Amino acid sequence: MEGASTKGVLSHLSLLEVQARSRKTQPQQPSRVKELKAKVEALLTQRDQLRAEIETHKNLKKLRASMDKRCTQEEEEEEEEGMDEDSENSKLLRLMARHTQLKDLLHAHHVIGGYNVIKTRQGKGMCVSLATAYEGVYLETYNLEIDVKPTVRISRHDVPPFIPLNNLAEQSSLQTDIRTLLDPLSQHLNAFAGRKQQLKLVKELHKSVVVMESNVLCSLLVLMFTVPKEKTLVLCSLDYTDRTRCLPTRVHFKCDDKELPDSPEWKKHRSLLMETPVHKALITMRKMGNIV
Structure with missing residues (x-):
């Protein structure tokens, strides 16, 4: 009998403990709901920001594409005149697109070693200028017109025939790294310009x-x-x-x-x-x- 009564008391105590715990958790439920609502609002705000960034990125991509297609000064002037009628948001987008375009150009200029490059044939080619100098004096400038599509190749140039341009091109990794051609070519051209300038100075001095x-x-x-x-x-x-x-x-x-x-x-x-x-x-x- 004593064992049965002991079990009954223990069961009753366990029930009281469970009830006490439930009472402690009940006041915390409103704060938990409030916390979840705040999290939902934060996620909704983040979603709206991401949607706005995606939309801005799409607009910038379109503007960059239109900017890259400009071929003449007249088109650029017409675009600048049209900007006067745009909204403030449109002007800001154009400025952002121009900023990213300039950053890309600076990066490309750094990648190719500081050579002056302009696009030709609506982006299907480029013209690289290689300036020569000796003792701080700029001398001749030579130009290479290079096709980039479908493969990278030299289409035209004014490099002197005694400079081994074809050999340098064959020894370079022209398809993957154009500097493997431009750097040694520039070295040959500058050395030639330096020797030529020395000869000129010998005759003068x-x-x-x-x-x-x-x-x-x-x-x-x-x-x-x-x-x-x-x-x-x-x-x-x-x-x-x-x-x-x-x-x-x-x-x-x-x-x-x-x-x-x-x-x-x-x-x-x-x-x-x-x-x-x-x-x-x-x-x-x-x-x-x-x-x-």
């Missing part, structure tokens, strides 16, 4: 030095010096076998005095001509009193 021979690529240069004391004539040959550099890879002296080319002083001159631009090296040789 050193009237007593006679240019006996030079070629179109300026990869070979033969000069004649006059040694002041003996009035000996010296032929100096400069060979630029590395066409990507402005300095010669070989310097050779020849004169009637067989011992002069191998003298310590003229060995220094040989090293000087291989390490210094020729027009500057000649100034040093003149100051040393070895040439007129």
Whole structure:
């Protein structure tokens, strides 16, 4: 009997405990409902924002497409005149589209190494300009017109024929990275422009030095010096076998005095001509009193 009464008491206590717990949870239900309502409102607000962003993105995409299709200045002027009648939202969208367009252009300019590029044939091609310079002076600019569709290929150019453009194109990854062509080509062109400019400066600054021979690529240069004391004539040959550099890879002296080319002083001159631009090296040789 005692065991049965004990079980009855325990059951009653369990029931009281369950009822007490339910009473504690009941006051919390309104706050839980309030929390869920706030969450629903937040999700609805987020949904509306996403819808607005999607709509804005669609409008920007349409505007970018229309901007990219502009081919003439007249079309651009007509579009600017039409903007006066647009709403404030339309003007803002156009400004945002223009901003993204400029960002894309800057990114592309960075990707291709800072080369000047303009689109041709309604985006099916592009024209790349490669400027050359030497000692801070801009010289000639060369242009390549490149088809990008259906495959990337050079269609027209004004690169001199003695520059190995076709070989450089074959050795490059033109279909995936155009800089693998533009960088070495620019190096060849700048080296050629530098050698050509050095030859020009030799003629302008050193009237007593006679240019006996030079070629179109300026990869070979033969000069004649006059040694002041003996009035000996010296032929100096400069060979630029590395066409990507402005300095010669070989310097050779020849004169009637067989011992002069191998003298310590003229060995220094040989090293000087291989390490210094020729027009500057000649100034040093003149100051040393070895040439007129």
